[in-house]
Amino acid sequence: MSLTPPPNPELDELKRYLRDRHGVDLSHYNRSFLERRLGIRMRHHNAESLGRYLKILSENKQEFPQLLNVLSVNVTEFFRDGALYDALRAKVLPVIERVSQSRSSREIRVWSAGCASGQEAYTLAMLLDDYFGRHSPSWKVRIYASDIQEAFLHEAKAGRYPKEKAAQIPPEFRRRYVAEAAGSIEVCPSLKGMVQFFKHDLATPPTVELVDLVFCRNVMIYFSLDSKDHILRRFHGCMASGAFLVLGGSEIILKSDLFELADDWHKIYQRIDQPHPGGDQPNAGARTHR
Ligand SMILES: C[S@@+](CC[C@H](N)C(=O)[O-])C[C@H]1O[C@@H](n2cnc3c(N)ncnc32)[C@H](O)[C@@H]1O
Known part of the structure; x- marks a missing residue:
């Protein structure tokens, strides 16, 4: 058949x-x-x-x-699938912190690929600012956030959203990172300063490198299997050693010698630093410095 x-x-x-x-x-x-x-x-x-x-x-x-x-299915929200962010805090950030300490890096890099109007990137900025602010206050957190659609990026850079979106943000974070005005909310300048938005088509090579955490959620739905494979290879090539990749709740990597499952429920994968030698991964493991 x-x-x-x-x-x-x-x-x-x-x-x-x-x-x-x-x-x-x-x-x-x-x-x-x-x-x-x-x-x-x-x-x-x-x-x-x-x-x-x-x-x-x-x-x-x-x-x-x-x-x-x-x-362009552009639905997004702050803290989308809330338990994912608890899992990140409990399981992923401590590993990233340890790995970074071992290579004496003081900068954490995150890429929100397919960020739509920016809520995912700002969610990550809040979470990481809070986590590293408590654990390693001198560390710098940089969030790169890209999308193929300029209209979304425009909205994302403004960081202003309808007031009812405030309910998606846990109260403590809301208090610290969001200003509420009549009819709208706006993320605070320090949060905006952590995030760099730029236009990028995932069908082309990435322009970021040595990233510790890639979020590519609810985007792969657009791509054929072959293209997904290319994207995963490119992610692998731009990720730091031991870095993590997070997909959307319904997205899975069927078979890969580049990533292994770290948390099945939340679709968190970890980069395999030395993929199988017979594999066809031009960029795999190529970068060992930052
Ligand atoms: C459903 S939104 C996901 C937003 C966010 N990641 C989330 O999960 O809440 C999908 C986004 O992928 C973007 N997108 C679609 N094709 C893309 C491509 N080839 N390169 C980059 N972004 C793309 C769309 O413009 C849209 O903003």
């Missing part, structure tokens, strides 16, 4: 159009995800086929941003 879906020439044509006309490369995206998402826009226009939808897309300037919107 073949698991390969039948060819879909109309989808191929639409992908070609988006690549050639808008420079958007959908070749990495999971096919059923793409078909589901395109279906939303097709229904909106009563387009009975992808060919018909492509005609609408090419004739109507307003349609392209709408399509980008549905291709």
